[in-house]
Amino acid sequence: MTSTASSVYHPAGSRGAADHGWLQAKHTFSFGQYHESERMHFGVLRVLNDDIVAPGAGFSKHPHDNMEIITIPLRGQLAHKDSLGNGETIHAGEIQIMSAGTGIEHSEFNPSHEEAVNLLQIWVFPNRRNVEPRYQTIPVVQQDGQVFQQIVSPNPQDAGGWIHQNAWFHLANLKAGGRATYELHEEANGVYVFVISGSIEIEGQVLTERDGFGIWSVESFEMICQADARVLLMEVPMGFE
Numbered sequence: 001m002t003s004t005a006s007s008v009y010h011p012a013g014s015r016g017a018a019d020h021g022w023l024q025a026k027h028t029f030s031f032g033q034y035h036e037s038e039r040m041h042f043g044v045l046r047v048l049n050d051d052i053v054a055p056g057a058g059f060s061k062h063p064h065d066n067m068e069i070i071t072i073p074l075r076g077q078l079a080h081k082d083s084l085g086n087g088e089t090i091h092a093g094e095i096q097i098m099s100a101g102t103g104i105e106h107s108e109f110n111p112s113h114e115e116a117v118n119l120l121q122i123w124v125f126p127n128r129r130n131v132e133p134r135y136q137t138i139p140v141v142q143q144d145g146q147v148f149q150q151i152v153s154p155n156p157q158d159a160g161g162w163i164h165q166n167a168w169f170h171l172a173n174l175k176a177g178g179r180a181t182y183e184l185h186e187e188a189n190g191v192y193v194f195v196i197s198g199s200i201e202i203e204g205q206v207l208t209e210r211d212g213f214g215i216w217s218v219e220s221f222e223m224i225c226q227a228d229a230r231v232l233l234m235e236v237p238m239g240f241e
Contacts (some may be wrong), residue, residue, distance in 0.1 A: 005218045007203065010039070012210035017220070021058040022057035026050040028212050042192045042214045043238035044165060047123035050210060052116050058109030064100035068124040068163040070152060071096040072232070074196065083107035086135045093140050095151055095180030097161040101131035124236060134159050140171065147180045148172050168235045174200065174225035183220040183232060190216025190238045198229025
Protein backbone atom coordinates (compact mmCIF):
# COMPACT_ATOMS: atom_id res chain seq x y z
CA MET A 1 0.00 0.00 0.00
CA THR A 2 1.33 3.48 -0.87
CA SER A 3 1.72 6.32 1.62
CA THR A 4 -0.78 8.47 -0.32
CA ALA A 5 -3.68 6.13 0.43
CA SER A 6 -7.00 7.59 1.50
CA SER A 7 -9.77 5.74 3.34
CA VAL A 8 -13.18 6.07 4.93
CA TYR A 9 -14.73 3.90 7.64
CA HIS A 10 -18.47 3.28 7.97
CA PRO A 11 -19.34 1.23 11.06
CA ALA A 12 -22.47 -0.92 10.72
CA GLY A 13 -24.32 1.09 13.36
CA SER A 14 -23.86 4.34 11.43
CA ARG A 15 -25.95 3.17 8.47
CA GLY A 16 -29.35 4.63 7.74
CA ALA A 17 -32.27 2.44 8.81
CA ALA A 18 -35.83 2.03 7.59
CA ASP A 19 -38.58 -0.08 9.16
CA HIS A 20 -41.48 -0.64 6.78
CA GLY A 21 -42.85 -3.62 8.68
CA TRP A 22 -42.47 -6.07 5.80
CA LEU A 23 -39.04 -4.60 4.99
CA GLN A 24 -36.16 -3.94 7.37
CA ALA A 25 -33.49 -1.99 5.48
CA LYS A 26 -30.04 -0.64 6.26
CA HIS A 27 -28.49 1.91 3.91
CA THR A 28 -24.72 2.43 3.69
CA PHE A 29 -25.30 5.41 1.40
CA SER A 30 -28.14 7.93 1.20
CA PHE A 31 -31.33 6.26 0.03
CA GLY A 32 -35.05 6.98 0.36
CA GLN A 33 -35.75 8.92 3.54
CA TYR A 34 -32.13 8.55 4.69
CA HIS A 35 -30.03 11.46 3.49
CA GLU A 36 -26.51 12.19 4.61
CA SER A 37 -24.52 14.63 2.47
CA GLU A 38 -21.22 12.96 3.38
CA ARG A 39 -22.52 9.55 2.34
CA MET A 40 -23.99 9.96 -1.11
CA HIS A 41 -21.73 7.43 -2.87
CA PHE A 42 -18.26 5.93 -3.05
CA GLY A 43 -17.01 6.75 -6.52
CA VAL A 44 -19.56 5.27 -8.91
CA LEU A 45 -20.91 2.98 -6.17
CA ARG A 46 -24.24 4.67 -5.44
CA VAL A 47 -26.28 2.23 -3.32
CA LEU A 48 -25.45 -0.53 -0.89
CA ASN A 49 -28.63 -1.70 0.82
CA ASP A 50 -28.86 -4.57 3.29
CA ASP A 51 -32.53 -5.65 3.15
CA ILE A 52 -34.59 -8.21 5.05
CA VAL A 53 -37.92 -8.94 3.35
CA ALA A 54 -40.63 -10.72 5.34
CA PRO A 55 -42.18 -13.99 4.09
CA GLY A 56 -44.69 -13.41 1.30
CA ALA A 57 -43.77 -9.72 0.93
CA GLY A 58 -41.77 -7.77 -1.61
CA PHE A 59 -41.32 -4.87 -3.99
CA SER A 60 -44.12 -4.37 -6.50
CA LYS A 61 -43.42 -3.49 -10.13
CA HIS A 62 -41.21 -0.38 -10.39
CA PRO A 63 -38.92 1.22 -13.00
CA HIS A 64 -35.16 1.79 -13.26
CA ASP A 65 -32.99 3.35 -15.94
CA ASN A 66 -29.29 4.01 -16.52
CA MET A 67 -28.09 2.04 -13.53
CA GLU A 68 -26.23 -1.23 -13.06
CA ILE A 69 -28.03 -3.22 -10.35
CA ILE A 70 -26.51 -6.21 -8.57
CA THR A 71 -28.58 -8.29 -6.14
CA ILE A 72 -26.91 -10.81 -3.83
CA PRO A 73 -29.21 -12.99 -1.68
CA LEU A 74 -27.43 -13.91 1.55
CA ARG A 75 -30.24 -16.02 2.99
CA GLY A 76 -33.53 -17.22 1.52
CA GLN A 77 -34.91 -16.69 -1.97
CA LEU A 78 -36.22 -13.89 -4.16
CA ALA A 79 -38.71 -14.17 -7.03
CA HIS A 80 -38.01 -11.78 -9.92
CA LYS A 81 -40.17 -10.70 -12.88
CA ASP A 82 -39.33 -7.96 -15.37
CA SER A 83 -40.54 -6.18 -18.49
CA LEU A 84 -38.03 -8.10 -20.62
CA GLY A 85 -40.00 -11.28 -19.96
CA ASN A 86 -37.64 -12.77 -17.40
CA GLY A 87 -39.12 -14.57 -14.43
CA GLU A 88 -37.22 -16.75 -12.00
CA THR A 89 -36.43 -17.30 -8.35
CA ILE A 90 -32.86 -16.69 -7.20
CA HIS A 91 -31.43 -18.15 -4.02
CA ALA A 92 -28.51 -17.64 -1.68
CA GLY A 93 -25.54 -18.79 -3.72
CA GLU A 94 -26.69 -16.94 -6.85
CA ILE A 95 -26.28 -13.34 -8.02
CA GLN A 96 -28.59 -11.27 -10.21
CA ILE A 97 -27.39 -8.47 -12.50
CA MET A 98 -29.51 -5.96 -14.39
CA SER A 99 -28.32 -3.23 -16.73
CA ALA A 100 -31.33 -0.92 -16.64
CA GLY A 101 -30.15 1.18 -19.59
CA THR A 102 -33.01 2.81 -21.50
CA GLY A 103 -35.47 1.48 -18.94
CA ILE A 104 -36.70 -1.68 -17.28
CA GLU A 105 -39.52 -2.49 -14.87
CA HIS A 106 -39.32 -5.34 -12.39
CA SER A 107 -40.79 -6.76 -9.21
CA GLU A 108 -39.12 -8.71 -6.40
CA PHE A 109 -40.96 -10.87 -3.88
CA ASN A 110 -40.10 -13.35 -1.19
CA PRO A 111 -41.95 -16.48 -2.34
CA SER A 112 -41.47 -18.26 1.00
CA HIS A 113 -44.28 -18.14 3.55
CA GLU A 114 -41.93 -19.13 6.36
CA GLU A 115 -38.42 -17.71 5.86
CA ALA A 116 -37.36 -14.09 5.47
CA VAL A 117 -34.92 -13.27 2.68
CA ASN A 118 -31.81 -11.20 3.41
CA LEU A 119 -30.23 -9.60 0.36
CA LEU A 120 -27.72 -6.98 -0.65
CA GLN A 121 -28.83 -4.65 -3.43
CA ILE A 122 -26.08 -2.60 -5.04
CA TRP A 123 -26.38 0.17 -7.61
CA VAL A 124 -23.47 1.34 -9.75
CA PHE A 125 -23.51 4.30 -12.13
CA PRO A 126 -22.74 3.00 -15.66
CA ASN A 127 -20.04 4.28 -18.00
CA ARG A 128 -22.47 4.03 -20.92
CA ARG A 129 -25.95 5.53 -20.86
CA ASN A 130 -29.08 4.36 -22.66
CA VAL A 131 -27.81 0.87 -23.43
CA GLU A 132 -30.19 -1.95 -24.24
CA PRO A 133 -31.50 -3.35 -20.92
CA ARG A 134 -30.21 -6.80 -19.97
CA TYR A 135 -30.64 -9.37 -17.23
CA GLN A 136 -28.28 -12.08 -15.98
CA THR A 137 -27.99 -14.54 -13.11
CA ILE A 138 -24.83 -16.40 -12.13
CA PRO A 139 -24.03 -19.08 -9.55
CA VAL A 140 -21.50 -18.47 -6.81
CA VAL A 141 -19.16 -21.46 -6.81
CA GLN A 142 -15.85 -20.93 -5.04
CA GLN A 143 -12.95 -23.14 -6.03
CA ASP A 144 -10.88 -24.98 -3.43
CA GLY A 145 -8.06 -22.79 -2.19
CA GLN A 146 -9.50 -19.71 -3.89
CA VAL A 147 -9.58 -16.57 -1.71
CA PHE A 148 -11.00 -13.97 -4.09
CA GLN A 149 -13.88 -15.12 -6.24
CA GLN A 150 -14.65 -12.68 -9.06
CA ILE A 151 -18.40 -12.20 -9.45
CA VAL A 152 -18.58 -8.98 -11.51
CA SER A 153 -16.28 -7.40 -14.10
CA PRO A 154 -16.51 -5.16 -17.21
CA ASN A 155 -15.78 -8.13 -19.47
CA PRO A 156 -18.56 -10.37 -20.83
CA GLN A 157 -16.04 -13.13 -21.53
CA ASP A 158 -14.89 -13.31 -17.88
CA ALA A 159 -16.17 -15.81 -15.36
CA GLY A 160 -19.05 -14.36 -13.38
CA GLY A 161 -21.32 -11.53 -14.43
CA TRP A 162 -20.53 -8.26 -16.17
CA ILE A 163 -21.70 -4.65 -16.05
CA HIS A 164 -21.22 -1.45 -18.05
CA GLN A 165 -18.49 -0.06 -15.79
CA ASN A 166 -14.78 -0.58 -15.10
CA ALA A 167 -15.66 -2.36 -11.87
CA TRP A 168 -14.67 -5.68 -10.37
CA PHE A 169 -16.51 -7.34 -7.49
CA HIS A 170 -15.08 -10.23 -5.49
CA LEU A 171 -16.33 -12.37 -2.66
CA ALA A 172 -13.63 -13.50 -0.25
CA ASN A 173 -13.78 -16.27 2.33
CA LEU A 174 -11.02 -15.84 4.90
CA LYS A 175 -9.91 -18.07 7.76
CA ALA A 176 -8.98 -16.68 11.16
CA GLY A 177 -5.28 -15.83 11.27
CA GLY A 178 -5.00 -15.66 7.51
CA ARG A 179 -3.89 -12.77 5.33
CA ALA A 180 -4.86 -11.83 1.79
CA THR A 181 -3.62 -9.05 -0.48
CA TYR A 182 -5.96 -7.44 -2.99
CA GLU A 183 -4.39 -5.81 -6.07
CA LEU A 184 -6.44 -3.21 -7.90
CA HIS A 185 -7.13 -3.54 -11.62
CA GLU A 186 -7.17 0.19 -12.39
CA GLU A 187 -5.08 3.01 -10.90
CA ALA A 188 -8.06 5.40 -10.80
CA ASN A 189 -10.23 2.93 -8.88
CA GLY A 190 -10.94 2.52 -5.21
CA VAL A 191 -12.30 -0.47 -3.29
CA TYR A 192 -15.25 -0.53 -0.93
CA VAL A 193 -14.95 -3.46 1.46
CA PHE A 194 -18.14 -4.75 3.13
CA VAL A 195 -17.88 -7.39 5.82
CA ILE A 196 -20.80 -9.81 5.50
CA SER A 197 -19.69 -11.84 8.52
CA GLY A 198 -16.66 -12.29 10.74
CA SER A 199 -13.89 -9.79 11.41
CA ILE A 200 -10.92 -8.44 9.45
CA GLU A 201 -8.35 -5.67 9.76
CA ILE A 202 -7.22 -3.27 7.02
CA GLU A 203 -4.46 -0.76 7.71
CA GLY A 204 -5.05 -0.91 11.46
CA GLN A 205 -8.83 -0.55 11.20
CA VAL A 206 -10.75 -3.51 12.62
CA LEU A 207 -13.95 -4.30 10.74
CA THR A 208 -16.72 -6.53 12.05
CA GLU A 209 -20.04 -7.74 10.63
CA ARG A 210 -21.69 -5.24 8.25
CA ASP A 211 -18.94 -2.62 8.66
CA GLY A 212 -17.78 -0.87 5.49
CA PHE A 213 -14.36 0.51 4.58
CA GLY A 214 -13.45 2.42 1.43
CA ILE A 215 -9.84 2.77 0.30
CA TRP A 216 -8.34 4.53 -2.74
CA SER A 217 -5.09 5.95 -4.12
CA VAL A 218 -3.53 2.52 -3.64
CA GLU A 219 -2.16 -0.24 -5.84
CA SER A 220 -2.94 -2.96 -3.30
CA PHE A 221 -3.85 -3.51 0.34
CA GLU A 222 -3.76 -6.37 2.82
CA MET A 223 -6.61 -7.87 4.82
CA ILE A 224 -5.80 -9.64 8.08
CA CYS A 225 -8.52 -12.02 9.22
CA GLN A 226 -9.28 -11.97 12.93
CA ALA A 227 -12.29 -14.32 12.83
CA ASP A 228 -13.53 -16.46 9.94
CA ALA A 229 -14.96 -13.90 7.55
CA ARG A 230 -16.95 -13.50 4.36
CA VAL A 231 -16.20 -10.22 2.63
CA LEU A 232 -17.51 -8.41 -0.44
CA LEU A 233 -14.97 -6.22 -2.26
CA MET A 234 -16.29 -3.70 -4.79
CA GLU A 235 -13.59 -2.07 -6.92
CA VAL A 236 -15.04 0.93 -8.74
CA PRO A 237 -13.85 4.11 -10.51
CA MET A 238 -13.63 7.01 -8.09
CA GLY A 239 -14.66 9.59 -10.70
CA PHE A 240 -17.68 9.84 -12.97
CA GLU A 241 -17.34 9.49 -16.74
